[in-house]
Amino acid sequence: MEQMELPPTPCLLTRTSTHSKDSVIRLRGIKSKVSPEQLLATCKPLCWTMHPLWAFLLGLSLTNGLSANCPGRCSCDSMQSVQCYRLMELPSGIPSTTKRLYISHSRIQHLQLSNFTGLLALEDFILLASGTESIENDTFKTLSTLKTLELWKNKLRQVPSALPANLEVLKLNDNAICALRGSEFEGLKNLKVLELKNNLISSLSPSMLSPLASLQSLMVDGNNIESVVGPLSLPHLKYMSMENNQLHLIPGNVFTSLQNLQFLSFSGNFLTKIPINLPKSLLSLKMERNQLKVVRFRDMKHLENLSHLYLSENFLSSIDGAQQLTNLTTLEVSQNQLQMLPPRLPSRLQKLDCSSNFIQRVTAPEFQDLRDLKHLFLDNNVVSLFEAGALQRCSQLSNLALEQNLLLSIPLRLPKTLARLDLKGNAIQDMAERELRDLKQLQVLNLRNNRISALDFKALEGLPRLRHLYLDGNPWNCTCSLLRAREVLKAKGTDVKGGQCAAPAERQGESWMSSKKILRQCEHHLQQSEKSKETKKKPKPEDSSSIRLNMDDDDDDYEID
Numbered sequence: 001m002e003q004m005e006l007p008p009t010p011c012l013l014t015r016t017s018t019h020s021k022d023s024v025i026r027l028r029g030i031k032s033k034v035s036p037e038q039l040l041a042t043c044k045p046l047c048w049t050m051h052p053l054w055a056f057l058l059g060l061s062l063t064n065g066l067s068a069n070c071p072g073r074c075s076c077d078s079m080q081s082v083q084c085y086r087l088m089e090l091p092s093g094i095p096s097t098t099k100r101l102y103i104s105h106s107r108i109q110h111l112q113l114s115n116f117t118g119l120l121a122l123e124d125f126i127l128l129a130s131g132t133e134s135i136e137n138d139t140f141k142t143l144s145t146l147k148t149l150e151l152w153k154n155k156l157r158q159v160p161s162a163l164p165a166n167l168e169v170l171k172l173n174d175n176a177i178c179a180l181r182g183s184e185f186e187g188l189k190n191l192k193v194l195e196l197k198n199n200l201i202s203s204l205s206p207s208m209l210s211p212l213a214s215l216q217s218l219m220v221d222g223n224n225i226e227s228v229v230g231p232l233s234l235p236h237l238k239y240m241s242m243e244n245n246q247l248h249l250i251p252g253n254v255f256t257s258l259q260n261l262q263f264l265s266f267s268g269n270f271l272t273k274i275p276i277n278l279p280k281s282l283l284s285l286k287m288e289r290n291q292l293k294v295v296r297f298r299d300m301k302h303l304e305n306l307s308h309l310y311l312s313e314n315f316l317s318s319i320d321g322a323q324q325l326t327n328l329t330t331l332e333v334s335q336n337q338l339q340m341l342p343p344r345l346p347s348r349l350q351k352l353d354c355s356s357n358f359i360q361r362v363t364a365p366e367f368q369d370l371r372d373l374k375h376l377f378l379d380n381n382v383v384s385l386f387e388a389g390a391l392q393r394c395s396q397l398s399n400l401a402l403e404q405n406l407l408l409s410i411p412l413r414l415p416k417t418l419a420r421l422d423l424k425g426n427a428i429q430d431m432a433e434r435e436l437r438d439l440k441q442l443q444v445l446n447l448r449n450n451r452i453s454a455l456d457f458k459a460l461e462g463l464p465r466l467r468h469l470y471l472d473g474n475p476w477n478c479t480c481s482l483l484r485a486r487e488v489l490k491a492k493g494t495d496v497k498g499g500q501c502a503a504p505a506e507r508q509g510e511s512w513m514s515s516k517k518i519l520r521q522c523e524h525h526l527q528q529s530e531k532s533k534e535t536k537k538k539p540k541p542e543d544s545s546s547i548r549l550n551m552d553d554d555d556d557d558y559e560i561d
Helices: 036-047 052-065 457-461 481-492 516-536 541-550
Strands: 014-019 022-027 030-034 074-076 081-085 100-104 124-128 148-150 169-171 193-195 217-219 239-241 263-265 284-286 308-310 330-332 351-353 375-377 399-401 420-422 444-446 468-470 495-497 501-503
Touching: 457 481, 481 516
Parallel strands: 081 100, 100 124, 124 148, 148 169, 169 193, 193 217, 217 239, 239 263, 263 284, 284 308, 308 330, 330 351, 351 375, 375 399, 399 420, 420 444, 444 468, 468 495
Antiparallel strands: 014 022, 022 030, 074 081
C-alpha cells in the first residue's frame, strides 16, 4: 500500500469516491490510494495540533464520507440517510439499514425489483429529476416499511403497480401520467397524501380513487381534467386542489361523501358559478381565475365555518349578500369589475382585498360594522372621494393600501391604529398636520409619485414611530423649510427614500435629505434670519408700526439661489 506523506499544514482532504475498503484521496494536489484505517492512523495525531475547526471538518470527513458501505456519488450519514446525485443507475451496495434514500438530477431510465433487494428498512424513497420512464411491476411491493414515495419530475406514463400497503405519501408530480386506474391504488388503505400535479390526466371518477379510504389530501393541479364524476367516496379528505385544469362544470353530487373537506381550490379553470352543495365543513374556498359573473351567497349560507373566500380575477361587477357567511375573515375580490365597495360585509372580516377594480368612492356605511378589519386593499382603483372618518369604526385597522388612485389629499380622520399607509401614485399636493396628527402608530408611509412640493415638519413631529418614508417622484421645491423636516426625520432615525429637488432649476436632481450644498446655503439663511429677528426686537420709536408689520412675515422659507 502506498504511504501518504503528511504536509506541514492541516490535513485538507477531499473524497472523490469510496469503493470497498479503499478510498481515493486528494491531498493538496497529490492523489493517493489509502485505506480509511490508514488515513485515520496517519492524520489523527495532526488533528490534536490543528485549529479546532480543521479538526472538526477532518473528523466529519473521516466518519461521514469514508464509510466503506457508501456507494460512489453518494453521501451517507449516521441517521441512516443516503443522498446521491448524477447517477446513471441505482447504485448497489446501499447499506441495508438505510431508512431514507434521496436521488436527484440523474439519468436512471428504468427502475426494477432488483434495485431494492435488501433495503428492508427503507421508509422514504425520493427520486427527483432523473429521467425515469418506466418501473418494473412489483418493484416496491416487498418494501413493507416504505411510507413515502416521491417520483417528481420524471417521465412516468402511469402510476407504479403493486405499491406497499403501508404507504402514506405518494407524490408523482411533473410526469406524463395520462389516466388513473383504481387497480393502481388497490390495497393502499393507509395512504393519506396523493399528489399528481402537472401530468396529463383528463378526468376524475369515483372508481379511480375508491380504494383510498384514508386519503386526507388530493392535489391534481395543472392537468387536463375536463370532468369530475361524483360522488367521490373519500370520507377523510380534508384538502382537495384542482387548480389550473379545464373544468367548466362541477356536478352537485361530487361533494356528497366529502363531509370532512376543509380546503378546496378550483382556481384557474373555466367555471361560471360556484359549485352547489359544498360541504358544511369547508373553511377555505379558492375560485380565482375563473369566469364568475355573479356569486349567489344564498347557495352558500350553509357554510357557517367558511373563513377564507378567494374570488380574484373573475368578471364580478358586484358583491352582495356576503354577510350570510357569518364567520368569514378573509375576502379577496381583486381584479374584477366592481364599481362600488361590497355592502353588508360580515362583521368578523379581518382582510378585504378590492384592489384593481373600478371603485370610485369610499364612504362610512360600507365599514360601519367592520370593527375587526385589519387589512384593507383598495389600490389600483379610481377612488377620488374618500369620506372623512369613513374608517373610524375599524378600530383594529393596521394596513391601508390606497396607491394608484385619484386622491387629491390624504384622507382625514383615519384610524389611529394604522401602522402602514400606502398613497403612492395619487395626485396629492400637500401633507398637512391635521391629516396625520392622530397616526401615532404609523411606521410606514408611502407618498411616492404624487404632486407634493413641501413637507410640514409639524406633521412629521406627530408621527413618533415613523420608520420608513417614501418620497420618490414628487416635485420638491427645495426651500429652507425642508431643512426643518430633514432634522425631524434624522432625529427619529426614519429611513427616507427619494426627495430629489425639482426646483429651483439649479438644484434639480439633488436630494434635500443629503445635499451638503443645500445644507450650507440654508444654514447661512437661517443665521441671517435669526439676526434679522434680533434686530426687529429692538424697535425705534419713529418706526414701530412698520416693525410690527414686518414681524408677521414668513422668514423661514428661503429658496436656494
